[in-house]
Amino acid sequence: MPKSRVVVLPGDGIGPEVAREAxxxxxxxxxxxxxxxxxxGGAAIRATGEPLPQATVDACLAATAVLKGPVGDPEFDAADxxxxxxxxxxxxxLDTYANLRPAVLGDVDVLxxxxxxxxxxxxxxxxxxxxxxxxxxxxxxxxxxRIVRRGFELARGRRRKLxxxxxxxxxxxxxxxxxxxxETAPRYPDVExxxxxxxxxxxxxxxxxxxxxxxxxENMFGDILSDLAAAVTGGLGLAPSASLSDGGAGLxxxxxxxAPDLAGRGxxxxxxxxRSTALLLEHGLGLPExxxxxxxxxxxxxxxxxxxxxxxxxxxxxxxxAVREQLTVDGARVPSYGG
Ligand code: NAD
Ligand code: IPM
Ligand code: MN
Numbered sequence: 001m002p003k004s005r006v007v008v009l010p011g012d013g014i015g016p017e018v019a020r021e022a023x024x025x026x027x028x029x030x031x032x033x034x035x036x037x038x039x040x041g042g043a044a045i046r047a048t049g050e051p052l053p054q055a056t057v058d059a060c061l062a063a064t065a066v067l068k069g070p071v072g073d074p075e076f077d078a079a080d081x082x083x084x085x086x087x088x089x090x091x092x093x094l095d096t097y098a099n100l101r102p103a104v105l106g107d108v109d110v111l112x113x114x115x116x117x118x119x120x121x122x123x124x125x126x127x128x129x130x131x132x133x134x135x136x137x138x139x140x141x142x143x144x145x146r147i148v149r150r151g152f153e154l155a156r157g158r159r160r161k162l163x164x165x166x167x168x169x170x171x172x173x174x175x176x177x178x179x180x181x182x183e184t185a186p187r188y189p190d191v192e193x194x195x196x197x198x199x200x201x202x203x204x205x206x207x208x209x210x211x212x213x214x215x216x217x218e219n220m221f222g223d224i225l226s227d228l229a230a231a232v233t234g235g236l237g238l239a240p241s242a243s244l245s246d247g248g249a250g251l252x253x254x255x256x257x258x259a260p261d262l263a264g265r266g267x268x269x270x271x272x273x274x275r276s277t278a279l280l281l282e283h284g285l286g287l288p289e290x291x292x293x294x295x296x297x298x299x300x301x302x303x304x305x306x307x308x309x310x311x312x313x314x315x316x317x318x319x320x321x322a323v324r325e326q327l328t329v330d331g332a333r334v335p336s337y338g339g
Contacts (some may be wrong), residue, residue, distance in 0.1 A: 001308060004285050005066040007088075009056070012042040013082055013258025014268035014316075015069025021270040021320030022277045023065055023152035028324055029281070029290045036063075040090065041071025041083035046167050049088025060249060064282025066094070067277060068253040074260050080324065087204075092117050092225035096251045097143070097333040098150045099281075103229035103239060108209045110229050114137075114222025115147040116243055119173070121219050122267045133191045139218065143179045145248075151216030161213035162193040165201045165221055177218065198225070205229055226255050237269030237309040238302075242283050254279035265314045269307040275299050276324060297326035 006026065010019040038056040045051050050212060051071075060066045068090075071083040099116040123136035147166070155162040164181040166174035178195055185193050196204070198221045204211065205225060209232050217225065230239035239255035254272030259261035262268045275298060277325075301322035306312025314322070 003034050007059045007063040007066045008037045009040040009068040011069030011071045012073045013260050013263035017316050018270040018273045039130050041086050042073035052084050052089040063249045065280050066251045070258040080269045086114050095245040096171050096339050098244045100242045101226040103233040105233035110212045111150045112216045112226045113216040115218050118143045127311050137173050144177050144239035148181050155191045155214040159213040160191045162321045163215045164195050165198050165217035167198050238271045242279040250284045252276040267308050268316050269309050270316050276311040297323045300326045
């Protein structure tokens with residue numbers, strides 16, 4: 001079998017600090033996997049003038065899976081070329097339309113399934129002569145069908161409850177969305193489903209998140225609701241995600257951003273990217289045992305060495321080291337390679 005190749009995109013701000021911990025874990029857990037770093041976002045703009053260099057696209061398209069740190073830097077806030085454009089371009093190039101954002105804590109176990117390559121972030125935008133500025137939200141039926149099917153499939157493998165979130169009382173795209181959910185549902189008679197308006201969904205997530213199993217929603221609603229779901233399950237420092245296509249390389253990335261307020265201080269919580277690495281091991285490389293070992297090690301390490309966002313004092317490096325020290329597979333310690 002050819003060797004698996006993982007492209008690591010460290011990104012901006014706290015990105016390189018937390019991606020380093022993920023890389024060390026991957027090297028320890030699966031030394032046979034080839035790792036390769038590429039540029040994305042602000043780091044790529046500084047080096048090449050572009051947020052998504054062709055070399056990065058080519059490497060990611062040829063990879064088994066991609067591990068990505070957050071991108072974005074206040075330095076480019078007023079610029080025409082922005083780091084975030086690189087991320088949107090990469091998601092489109094890989095067609096990672098299904099963004100899985102799990103939020104788990106205590107009796108809460110929610111999976112947000114966010115459409116990732118359509119809607120407002122990809123529609124026509126611009127400025128008219130009269131000074132009007134516009135962004136447009138567009139969805140083709142096919143784009144909605146494939147994400148809705150994913151939502152039902154994922155619910156089927158869990159507690160078999162799907163909540164489709166929309167704004168069908170106002171938006172045409174939401175009415176299309178709702179119709180496709182209703183048309184798809186008969187194929188999944190074992191899954192109980194409901195529709196919920198997005199404003200109410202935010203309130204319900206904040207107050208009684210236990211009621212949800214799988215939420216399926218369009219791009220921007222999912223962006224906002226996933227930060228909220230992270231907030232009610234321990235914070236952004238813990239929240240991972242997997243962005244999947246149909247058969248191509250998946251993109252595994254924390255929900256959080258580049259946290260300019262923490263960048264360079266060595267205190268960001270690496271858990272979100274480490275949990276994203278567990279998702280990469282499971283869904284990207286087909287290594288479920290290693291994924292479980294990593295999850296167990298992370299849980300033990302954050303209990304022993306919490307970072308400041310969790311009320312502790314551990315640094316990024318201290319928590320990452322604690323994770324690597326805890327790593328076991330089948331009860332045996334995974335040997336450390338290279339020190
Ligand atoms: P952010 O997620 O970077 O930060 C929000 C808050 O959460 C801050 O208080 C930050 O300190 C905290 N936080 C985030 N990650 C943390 C971690 N690992 N450990 C501890 N605390 C953490 O959101 P923002 O400030 O709105 O955005 C900053 C930049 O990140 C922007 O340029 C934005 O575009 C970008 N961004 C990128 C991604 C991505 O690449 N997927 C996601 C969100 C935001
Ligand atoms: C996220 C981020 C991105 C998004 C931005 C940086 C483009 O907020 O991954 O949640 O909106 O998808
Ligand atoms: Mn976001």
